[in-house]
Amino acid sequence: MPAEIAPPMTAPLLDVRDLCVSFPSRGRMIPIVEHVSFTLGERDILGLVGESGSGKSVTAMALMGLIDSPGVQITGSALFRGQELVGMPQKQLRRLRGREIAMIFQDPMTAFTPVYTIGWQIDEQIRAHERLSRKQARARTVELLAEMGVPDPARTADRYPHQLSGGLRQRAMIAMALSCNPSLLIADEPTTALDVTVQAQILDLIRSLRSTYGSSVLLITHDMGVVAETCDTTLVLYSGRVAETGPTEVLFAHPGHPYTAALLASIPPLDGPRPHRLPAIAGAPPAPLERPAGCAFAPRCTYVHDTCLPAPPPPLVPTGYDPLAAPQDDATAQVSAAAPSTQPVQFAACVLPAEGTPLPPRLTYSELSAGDEADATGFPPSSFAAGEPH
Amino acid sequence: MTTSATFSATSAPSSASARPLLEVRDVRKTYHLPRGQTLKAVDGISLSVMPGEVLGLVGESGCGKSTLGRCLLRLTDVSSGQILFEGQDITHLSERALRPVRQRMQMVFQDSYASLNPRRRIGDLLAEPLKVHPGPDGRKRSRATIAARLHELMDLVSLPAAALDRYAHEFSGGQRQRINIARALALSPRLVVADEPVSALDVSVQAQIVNLFADLQARLGLTYVFVAHDLAVVRQISTRVAVMYLGAVVELGETDAVLHRPAHPYSAALTAAVPRPVVGAIRAAPLGGDIPSPVARPAGCRFHTRCPFVQGRCRAEEPALRRIGPSHSVACHFPLAEG
Ligand SMILES: Nc1ncnc2c1ncn2[C@@H]1O[C@H](COP(=O)(O)OP(=O)(O)OP(=O)(O)O)[C@@H](O)[C@H]1O
Ligand SMILES: Nc1ncnc2c1ncn2[C@@H]1O[C@H](COP(=O)(O)OP(=O)(O)OP(=O)(O)O)[C@@H](O)[C@H]1O
Ligand code: SF4
Ligand code: SF4
Ligand SMILES: [Mg+2]
Ligand SMILES: [Mg+2]
Numbered sequence: 001m002p003a004e005i006a007p008p009m010t011a012p013l014l015d016v017r018d019l020c021v022s023f024p025s026r027g028r029m030i031p032i033v034e035h036v037s038f039t040l041g042e043r044d045i046l047g048l049v050g051e052s053g054s055g056k057s058v059t060a061m062a063l064m065g066l067i068d069s070p071g072v073q074i075t076g077s078a079l080f081r082g083q084e085l086v087g088m089p090q091k092q093l094r095r096l097r098g099r100e101i102a103m104i105f106q107d108p109m110t111a112f113t114p115v116y117t118i119g120w121q122i123d124e125q126i127r128a129h130e131r132l133s134r135k136q137a138r139a140r141t142v143e144l145l146a147e148m149g150v151p152d153p154a155r156t157a158d159r160y161p162h163q164l165s166g167g168l169r170q171r172a173m174i175a176m177a178l179s180c181n182p183s184l185l186i187a188d189e190p191t192t193a194l195d196v197t198v199q200a201q202i203l204d205l206i207r208s209l210r211s212t213y214g215s216s217v218l219l220i221t222h223d224m225g226v227v228a229e230t231c232d233t234t235l236v237l238y239s240g241r242v243a244e245t246g247p248t249e250v251l252f253a254h255p256g257h258p259y260t261a262a263l264l265a266s267i268p269p270l271d272g273p274r275p276h277r278l279p280a281i282a283g284a285p286p287a288p289l290e291r292p293a294g295c296a297f298a299p300r301c302t303y304v305h306d307t308c309l310p311a312p313p314p315p316l317v318p319t320g321y322d323p324l325a326a327p328q329d330d331a332t333a334q335v336s337a338a339a340p341s342t343q344p345v346q347f348a349a350c351v352l353p354a355e356g357t358p359l360p361p362r363l364t365y366s367e368l369s370a371g372d373e374a375d376a377t378g379f380p381p382s383s384f385a386a387g388e389p390h
Numbered sequence: 391m392t393t394s395a396t397f398s399a400t401s402a403p404s405s406a407s408a409r410p411l412l413e414v415r416d417v418r419k420t421y422h423l424p425r426g427q428t429l430k431a432v433d434g435i436s437l438s439v440m441p442g443e444v445l446g447l448v449g450e451s452g453c454g455k456s457t458l459g460r461c462l463l464r465l466t467d468v469s470s471g472q473i474l475f476e477g478q479d480i481t482h483l484s485e486r487a488l489r490p491v492r493q494r495m496q497m498v499f500q501d502s503y504a505s506l507n508p509r510r511r512i513g514d515l516l517a518e519p520l521k522v523h524p525g526p527d528g529r530k531r532s533r534a535t536i537a538a539r540l541h542e543l544m545d546l547v548s549l550p551a552a553a554l555d556r557y558a559h560e561f562s563g564g565q566r567q568r569i570n571i572a573r574a575l576a577l578s579p580r581l582v583v584a585d586e587p588v589s590a591l592d593v594s595v596q597a598q599i600v601n602l603f604a605d606l607q608a609r610l611g612l613t614y615v616f617v618a619h620d621l622a623v624v625r626q627i628s629t630r631v632a633v634m635y636l637g638a639v640v641e642l643g644e645t646d647a648v649l650h651r652p653a654h655p656y657s658a659a660l661t662a663a664v665p666r667p668v669v670g671a672i673r674a675a676p677l678g679g680d681i682p683s684p685v686a687r688p689a690g691c692r693f694h695t696r697c698p699f700v701q702g703r704c705r706a707e708e709p710a711l712r713r714i715g716p717s718h719s720v721a722c723h724f725p726l727a728e729g
Binding site: 052165168223248249266270274280 | 450451562563564565592593594595596597598600601604619621622623625626646649650659660661663664665666667668669670671673676677678679680681696
């Protein structure tokens, strides 16, 4: 559940500015991630969304110093508690990883080696960072597994990774990641391989981390539903560039970028009336080398016009303002492009807002479900579209 | 047990043919694993599919969706039970006798990359079934007929004719899936079994392909069995939905009845667990526990280890799939909804 949208008063835990990552290929540099900036506050959950190949994992790996491809070029800045991560020596990075920053992946098998029990591996991880006896470490491991909702934790600790179900393995991996009480957890598609009923359990667990462990989470996913349910802030990547960012509530209610709006509209609704046809987005995302000089979304955008095409790509401009800072006369007017004196919280890399023709709001959940009764699943029926008729 | 044939008839499109295109009678598929273990991947499924209908098959990983899909087309032999296509029992037909039937039933898979030979032009790939199978007049198709058909197919899936001269790697995932669909349609099948056909696609492309499936169905009067784990996709395309759990169908009915007024506790948990792309949706507490191992499936109701409504009877007695409405059936002793 997204928390309040108030801007962080203190310096953010992670402050990423202008991060660029390029890989060499056949004598030229391929820009994979271009000028990505965001901040992540203490105990915040930030959702990094984007389609396959948009650069989500590369962004995370670059932050963690985990890209070791020869010739890779990483520029920009990433301050973690004031320390610069870009260019930090591996030795120092290694100390940071595991102790202060932990990462979990889509496939837990990559985190565990098959030949040792998961308990043994978590024990080792704990002992690498803390002076504990084997017995003390195991006690802590069992405690951690129990906190992650693993049934019969003492016995489960003695099992090998392949003997556990996908959901249990994912819990064990989160337990290992949290074993050193990191302040930042980077979770790269942690639930993509899981079934929805198990995904729901893991998302609940991730949400609870901020209160039980005080951790901030950078959650990478391609599922807008997962973001809506889990993240305070959302960052939408399109073809290696930030398309839009803002508080999740604001961004979903009133997407400022045509890509975000179209993406939300193209998801088939599970509740409410069934659209005759889905409002699909024509074409496919461009490959990095075929990325247009101007707006990367231009070839697929219904609003494309002359000013979208020339380089450089449109910069991020404010499209939404902090609803708490704005006078609240109307409950439905959550985001008003109102008084310029209010705090901007949402930004989109599109020329439309500056040209005075911002997108209309997407129908909000409360508007849609007003007057409807909840159905048997406990969900009020809802339907939605992002400005476009379907 | 063939009750399914009777109740699905009521949901048939108002066409003259009230006979199912496909009938599945108590089909089982058991795999024999090392150390004498057996895995009942499909554990006694009966259902029927009417012409022009889209039956969605949903359920979590390993519940047997793909296995059932392959059994339907005789790509896997069943261990027991019967499969009838156009009224003909095809369960034990020889490969030779099956050949003419095969033209009328095709499959589309998830992995659009792996299923296209990278070394052959798209045109050659699509022409292959047209060369192998005789035309409607029983004679070998001429070059000109095949060429005309290839252009027709490209048109059907909205790809330029120039695509025929190119190779699979030159296409995006969505375009490759269009090619796979074109290939499945080459011989004008009546039934298409699509196994997770959009699961590997980007969200923004997925909608295009879902629309394409819907368009083709309307245009060509196709019948689909549409397998997917994404409930929202299944809802968009399906007339009826079958919810599977550990090898069995636990609920079967019209799409919105099953998804919005689920009678089986598992269907209810499944729909509730899907995260909605709207902020403020309150999700019910997630289902506890893991899916049991398919080799050691629970006695009694197969869902009882995770069911929030379990009672004594559930552990002892397996609920049969029974009708609770004109076209709605459920396998639960204590269904959440009636009809
Ligand atoms: N080491 C590398 N060398 C060259 N290119 C790379 C390397 N790693 C990633 N890429 C390219 O960078 C792009 C972005 O990849 P990335 O893995 O970040 O995507 P993603 O958003 O995580 O996608 P997915 O949802 O599929 O995981 C892709 O085009 C990929 O091929
Ligand atoms: N050839 C085989 N030998 C042994 N077991 C098999 C074989 N094929 C499938 N299985 C098992 O049968 C069960 C059903 O598998 P199936 O692939 O049909 O599931 P599914 O519902 O399609 O799952 P998914 O959503 O992951 O594709 C699984 O437990 C699987 O491991
Ligand atoms: S800049 Fe132009 S092409 Fe890009 S998203 Fe905005 S309107 Fe569309
Ligand atoms: S039969 Fe019992 S355990 Fe099975 S689904 Fe129904 S209530 Fe739950
Ligand atoms: Mg990735
Ligand atoms: Mg499958």
